[in-house]
Amino acid sequence: MSLPAAYLGIILIWSTTPLAIQWSTEGAGFAFAVLARMAIGTLVAGLLVLVGRVGFPLHARARRAYLSGGVGLFGAMALTYWGARYVNSGLVAVLFGLSPLFAAILAALFLGEQALTPARLTGTLLGAAGLGVIFVHGDSLGGEHALAGLVALLAAVLVYSGSLVSLKHICDDSPPLATTVGTLSVALPFFALLWLLSDGQIPAAIPPRTGAAIVYLGVFGSVLGFALYYYVIKHLEASRVALITLITPVLALLLGNLLNGEEIGLRLWAGTGLILLGLAVHQSEMWRPLLRRLAGSGS
Template identity: 75%
Template sequence: MSVPLAYLGIILIWSTTPLAIQWSTQGIGFALAVLARMAIGVVVASLVIALWRIRIPLHARARRAYLVGGLALFGAMVLTYWGARYVHSGLISVLFGLSPLAAAILGAIFVGERSLTPMKLLGMLLGAAGLATIFIHGDSLGHASALLGLAAILAAVAIYSGGLVWLKQIGDDSPPLATTLGTLSVSLPFFGLVWWLGDGQLPAVVPPRAGAAIAYLGIFGSVIGFAMYYYVIKHLETSKVALITLITPVIALFLGHWFNGETIGLRLWIGTALILLGLSAHQWEMLSGFRRRA
């Protein structure tokens, strides 16, 4: 696979995922939408692993990674799908762009990582300022209940980032697709339980756009995008991979505006700019290191 093509594929998938999440819940409910996505992901990942004859490790470290990854995926996705009903799709991408900052904070608190340099601390302050700007901008959110959606998305970011830190500590070296299948398999029963405890009903008709969005997320968002991401990490410097988190939120904002009629107010732009500046500052050492090597 071409590395530039995989890089572009990640940007496109991550930029369109928030909009697809919103579309997938229209007419069928968030619980069934996320359950169907993960079920498709398990089937697709199983087929790919069988075709490529990829081994699935079951040693203790791998099992811990599957468990932690699955629980983190469940918590993050349930909250994201619930919150997506009230939050603009572009804003979801912006908030998930905070995950590197959240992971650094959690790593310092729970793992004792000593990587909070002055530039990274500045990045966290800028990210917090951008988040505060977005929170006080009620007009761009649409209605008061969007604050609950924002809180749910931020909790999802925290869970997702915490899962990354925990997985890093586990240090499992299983093949990425095996980790994907293990993670999806662990999370799937929990998604099924949420759906069953909710209404447990199947819709008489699935709207075509919702069905297409679910299929897209199950195939590309849950499997192909993950495989591309690990492929790019293996072949590119971390500094280049980090740029993805600076590109996708802006594209997602425009996609939400063009295809979903989402209003982008001035304060939302300001808050987004502050968050992206914070991410740039947080990753300054990596980016400057890349320029020195170039």
């Protein structure tokens, strides 16, 4: 597989996922939308494991990884789908850009990692300032329930970051596709229960755009994006992979404005800029070797 194509694929998938999440809930309900997405993702990933004869470990460490990943996936996606109905789609990507900052704090608290260096602490404070700017008048970002949506999305980012830290602590070495299947298989019953408790109704008619968004998220968002990400981090240094988290929020905001008519006010741009600046400072230590290499090649 071409590495540039895989890198570009991740950017495109991560940039379009927030808007696809919003479209997938139109006329279908958030619980049905996320259940259908995860069912499609489980089926596709399972077929790929069978056809590709990928090993599916069931030892204790793998089972812990599947359980931790599945519970984290359910919590993060349930909150994301609920909250995404009330805010601009691009803001979903902006808030999830905070996940490296949250993960560093959680790793320092629960794993004892020396993660809060001066650069990372400064980046975290800048990210918090950007978040504060967005929250000051959150009711202007999507509707009357926008503040509730923002809180739900922030909780989703926290759950997602906690799941990443937990998986790092477990340190399972199962194939990425097997981890995908295991994680989705654990999460799927929880999504089914959420759907039953919410309304338990299958929509009589699913709009074409809604159906296309659900299928897109099931195949690309839940399976292909995950596989491409693991492929890229295996072949590229972390500094270049980290650039993805700086690119996707801006693209997601622009796509929401262009394709969904979402207004991007000055406050949202200012908050986004502070968050991205904080993320850049937070990860600056990883980029120093890359910058030195670029400077050396230019001399």
